[in-house]
Amino acid sequence: MTRTDVCCVISFQHCSVEMKLQCDVEVVNRMLPTFGMKSRGKGARAVLSIGKHLDKTSQRSSVYMMICTAKDRAGSKYKLKDNIEKFFTWFVEEGKATVRLKEPAVDICLSKADANSLKNFLSAARLADRGSDASSLPLSTLTPVRARDVEQPKKKLTIVSKKDYPLTSGFPYSLEQLQVSYCKLSRVDMRMLSLKALRKLDLSNNHIKKLPATIGDLSCLSELVLHNNHLESFSVALCLSTLQRTLQILDLSQNRLQALPAQFCQLRELVNLKLDDNELISLPFHIGRLSKLRFLSAAHNQLAVLPGDFRRLSLENLDLFGNPFVQPNSLDHKMNLTFPLPLQEMASRAVANLRITFGPDLIPAHLCRDLEVAKTCICSRVCVNFYIKTAVCMNLHQVSHTVVLVDDMGGTDAPVQQHFCSLSCYSEFLDNSLQRGIR
Incomplete structure (x- = not known):
C-alpha cells in the first residue's frame, strides 16, 4: 500500500x-x-x-x-x-x-x-x-x-401560510429563490441565512422588526423584498456587507423607517429601490452615488425637501407622490457662516477641493465623517460645516424619464437642497433668480 x-x-x-x-x-x-x-x-x-x-x-x-x-x-x-x-x-x-x-x-x-x-x-x-x-x-x-x-435540487420555494412553514425540516440547500409571506415572522429565520445559492429572498407581509447583519453573508443575493413588515431601521452593517456587490432590487415599502444611514449609498449595484409608505423625513445625503439606480419610489413619506445630491440621479421612473414638500423660497435660508472661516473648515475645504486622499489613518475619524458629507456649492467648490442652505425648485424630469405626479395639482416639481460656500455665491444666485423672475 x-x-x-x-x-x-x-x-x-x-x-x-x-x-x-x-x-x-x-x-x-x-x-x-x-x-x-x-x-x-x-x-x-x-x-x-x-x-x-x-x-x-x-x-x-x-x-x-x-x-x-x-x-x-x-x-x-x-x-x-x-x-x-x-x-x-x-x-x-x-x-x-x-x-x-x-x-x-x-x-x-x-x-x-x-x-x-x-x-x-x-x-x-x-x-x-x-x-x-x-x-x-x-x-x-x-x-x-x-x-x-x-430528485433534482429544488431551486424555488414559496410559503404563504404559517401552517406550511417548516418547523422541523430545514430549507433545501439548493434554493435560489425563497418566498416566506403571511407567516407572522417576527425575525428572520437563521436557517435561511445558510442558503448560499439564494438570489431572491422575499419576506414580505410579516412582522419583522430588525434585520440580522448576517443577511449580508448571502453572497449571491440580488433581490431582497421586505414589503409590509415592522422595520424601524436598516443597519450600517448591511450597507457595508457583500450586498454592496450583489443587491440590485430592494423593497422596503410599508415599514416604519424614519431614516436610512449615510452608508446606504454604498449599495451601488441597486437598480430598483422601493421606499413607499414609510415615515422617512429625508433621503440619504449621497443618494446620487447610486449611479445604476433606474427605478425609485418613495411615495407617501414625510419628505419636505430632497438632498442636493438628488440632481445626480439618472432614472427611468420616479414616484414621490404624497410627500409634504414645502414650496421653496430662495430668500428663506439657513445661515451657518462665520467670518473668517475656522481653520478646520478651511483645511477641510482644501482637502476636498484639491481631491487629496484622506482616511482615518491620515486624519482624525471625525474629520473623515465630516468630509464624507461635504456639500457642493453652485460654484462647484465644497463646503463642509459652514455654509448657507436654502431650497430651490427642480423639475423632476431633469433626473427621470417618467415622473409620477408629485401632488394632486399635476405638478412634477419638488424642492431640492442647495448649499452655498460664501455670501458672494448666495448673492449671485439671488441675482440670477431675480432676473429670471423679471423675465
Missing part, C-alpha cells in the same frame, strides 16, 4: 459516514462515436455508492460502484478493482470529475457535487481500484434509493 493509500485509509477511519455521493451523473459510452452517435450531454441527479457485491459468475464478493437515478432506482453496478483506467480531476474544486472505466468502456461524468465529498469518494474509488483491504473503506450497502434522494 502506498503512502497516499495509507493517508486515505486513516482519513476514512476517522470518518463514520458511509461512502455515498449525491450529484449529477452522465454515463457516456466511449463507443458511441464509432457508430456516429453522440451523448446527450446532460446529467441526471443520482446517488453513487461504493460497497461489496457478490459476483454470481465467480461467486466472490468484490467492491463495486453503484449509480442510482430516478429512472433506475435499483441502480447500475460497475466493478472497481483493476478496472479504472483514469481519473479526470481538473475541476474537482468545482464539484466536477470523471472516472474512466476499462470494462465497460464508459466515462462516468460527475458534476454539481460537494467538493469535499467528491474528493473522499474519488479517494475511496482509487483505493478500491488498487485492491486495498475492503475493511479499511467505509463501504455502503448497495440497495435501491428512495425517490426523494434522486
Whole structure:
C-alpha cells in the first residue's frame, strides 16, 4: 500500500459516514462515436455508492460502484478493482470529475457535487481500484434509493401560510429563490441565512422588526423584498456587507423607517429601490452615488425637501407622490457662516477641493465623517460645516424619464437642497433668480 493509500485509509477511519455521493451523473459510452452517435450531454441527479457485491459468475464478493437515478432506482453496478483506467480531476474544486472505466468502456461524468465529498469518494474509488483491504473503506450497502434522494435540487420555494412553514425540516440547500409571506415572522429565520445559492429572498407581509447583519453573508443575493413588515431601521452593517456587490432590487415599502444611514449609498449595484409608505423625513445625503439606480419610489413619506445630491440621479421612473414638500423660497435660508472661516473648515475645504486622499489613518475619524458629507456649492467648490442652505425648485424630469405626479395639482416639481460656500455665491444666485423672475 502506498503512502497516499495509507493517508486515505486513516482519513476514512476517522470518518463514520458511509461512502455515498449525491450529484449529477452522465454515463457516456466511449463507443458511441464509432457508430456516429453522440451523448446527450446532460446529467441526471443520482446517488453513487461504493460497497461489496457478490459476483454470481465467480461467486466472490468484490467492491463495486453503484449509480442510482430516478429512472433506475435499483441502480447500475460497475466493478472497481483493476478496472479504472483514469481519473479526470481538473475541476474537482468545482464539484466536477470523471472516472474512466476499462470494462465497460464508459466515462462516468460527475458534476454539481460537494467538493469535499467528491474528493473522499474519488479517494475511496482509487483505493478500491488498487485492491486495498475492503475493511479499511467505509463501504455502503448497495440497495435501491428512495425517490426523494434522486430528485433534482429544488431551486424555488414559496410559503404563504404559517401552517406550511417548516418547523422541523430545514430549507433545501439548493434554493435560489425563497418566498416566506403571511407567516407572522417576527425575525428572520437563521436557517435561511445558510442558503448560499439564494438570489431572491422575499419576506414580505410579516412582522419583522430588525434585520440580522448576517443577511449580508448571502453572497449571491440580488433581490431582497421586505414589503409590509415592522422595520424601524436598516443597519450600517448591511450597507457595508457583500450586498454592496450583489443587491440590485430592494423593497422596503410599508415599514416604519424614519431614516436610512449615510452608508446606504454604498449599495451601488441597486437598480430598483422601493421606499413607499414609510415615515422617512429625508433621503440619504449621497443618494446620487447610486449611479445604476433606474427605478425609485418613495411615495407617501414625510419628505419636505430632497438632498442636493438628488440632481445626480439618472432614472427611468420616479414616484414621490404624497410627500409634504414645502414650496421653496430662495430668500428663506439657513445661515451657518462665520467670518473668517475656522481653520478646520478651511483645511477641510482644501482637502476636498484639491481631491487629496484622506482616511482615518491620515486624519482624525471625525474629520473623515465630516468630509464624507461635504456639500457642493453652485460654484462647484465644497463646503463642509459652514455654509448657507436654502431650497430651490427642480423639475423632476431633469433626473427621470417618467415622473409620477408629485401632488394632486399635476405638478412634477419638488424642492431640492442647495448649499452655498460664501455670501458672494448666495448673492449671485439671488441675482440670477431675480432676473429670471423679471423675465
